[in-house]
Amino acid sequence: MPTILRRSRFHPLALARYAALAMLALPLLAAADVPPPSDQAVVAQANVVFHDPASPVMGNPHGDVTIVEFFDYACSYCKAMQPRLEQLLRSDHGVKLIVKEFPILTDESLVATKVALAAARQGRYAQFHDALMDYRGPWNTEAIWETARGVVLDLARVRKDMASPEITSEVIRDFNLARALRIFQTPGVIVGSHILTGPSAQWDFPREVARVRAARAGQRGSAAG
Numbered sequence: 001m002p003t004i005l006r007r008s009r010f011h012p013l014a015l016a017r018y019a020a021l022a023m024l025a026l027p028l029l030a031a032a033d034v035p036p037p038s039d040q041a042v043v044a045q046a047n048v049v050f051h052d053p054a055s056p057v058m059g060n061p062h063g064d065v066t067i068v069e070f071f072d073y074a075c076s077y078c079k080a081m082q083p084r085l086e087q088l089l090r091s092d093h094g095v096k097l098i099v100k101e102f103p104i105l106t107d108e109s110l111v112a113t114k115v116a117l118a119a120a121r122q123g124r125y126a127q128f129h130d131a132l133m134d135y136r137g138p139w140n141t142e143a144i145w146e147t148a149r150g151v152v153l154d155l156a157r158v159r160k161d162m163a164s165p166e167i168t169s170e171v172i173r174d175f176n177l178a179r180a181l182r183i184f185q186t187p188g189v190i191v192g193s194h195i196l197t198g199p200s201a202q203w204d205f206p207r208e209v210a211r212v213r214a215a216r217a218g219q220r221g222s223a224a225g
Contacts, residue, residue, distance in 0.1 A: 037182045037195035048177050049098075049190065054170045056099050056116075056125045059089040063096035065209045070102040070178050070188035073112040073132050074139055077200050078187045082133045088205045095209060099129065100174045102186055112144045113171060118161035119153055127151040 042049055049068055059067075069085070071078040089095055101116065103109035112132060119128040132147045148155060161167065178188065181195065189196045189203065192212035196203050 035182055037188070037197060039194050041181045042190055042193045042195060045177060045180050046193075048173065049181075052098075052170075052173065054117075054166070054173075056120055056129070058097040058099065058126055058129075059095045060093050061096055064094045065192060065212045066096045066098060066190075067205070067209075068098045068100060068190040070100045070174070070183050070186060072103050072105045072109045072186045073116075073144075074103075074105040074109045075186040079133055079136075081187055081200050081203070082130075084203075084205055086130075088209070092206065092209060100177065101171060102174055102178055102183075102188070103171070104186065106139065108139055108141055108144060110171070111141055114162040114167055115144055115148055115153075115158055117167045117170060118158040119148070119151070121161050122153055122157065124151055124153060128153065 050066055067085075067088075069078075085097065089097060101113040103113040116125060116128055116132070119125050128148060128151050131151055132144065135143060135147060137143055145155070148158060178184070181188070181190075183195065187200050189200070191205070191208040192215075194208075194212075196208065
């Protein structure tokens with residue numbers, strides 16, 4: 001895996017190159033003896049995982065169970081999983097979803113990420129995110145900008161905000177966090193403090209949320225006894 005860039009050396013073009021290199025490295029990582037995702041690292045990195053104020057939040061911001069999703073707008077598996085996450089948020093109002101932008105698949109992925117984070121500054125992250133996750137046409141920058149127009153973003157402001165150091169830092173922070181958690185592909189999902197493994201199509205979100213609640217109830221019962 002390419003070395004993560006230090007913030008002090010950051011240049012926007014360097015991040016784009018990193019995203020492209022990360023895409024090429026993924027097949028190699030899959031074939032190599034790479035350690036599995038680490039739940040212990042989730043606990044060690046809990047402040048960044050769960051309390052980064054720059055990370056967009058959906059669902060109930062005060063929910064009792066938190067899901068964290070690392071995703072790429074070009075990821076077909078992420079898009080296939082999206083309706084199940086949306087259904088979970090509609091049916092269970094105790095779930096908080098934190099989304100971590102992880103644009104590793106295409107050059108356009110990085111553009112989409114920056115537009116999304118700029119949309120957050122206009123209070124329209126969820127609208128843009130959902131619209132682009134629902135998009136199924138040709139994947140190019142025009143599709144990204146057409147989606148931005150469709151959710152009524154101020155495009156001049158978006159272009160300005162995309163170049164901000166804060167948005168750049170957030171993308172780098174998510175890359176570094178994914179590496180620390182040993183998440184090297186999308187989607188990467190954490191429920192509670194557990195990183196889900198295996199095929200994403202088999203992930204049962206209501207069951208995983210119920211497990212977190214049951215474990216906590218058991219811990220409270222043990223403490224009371």
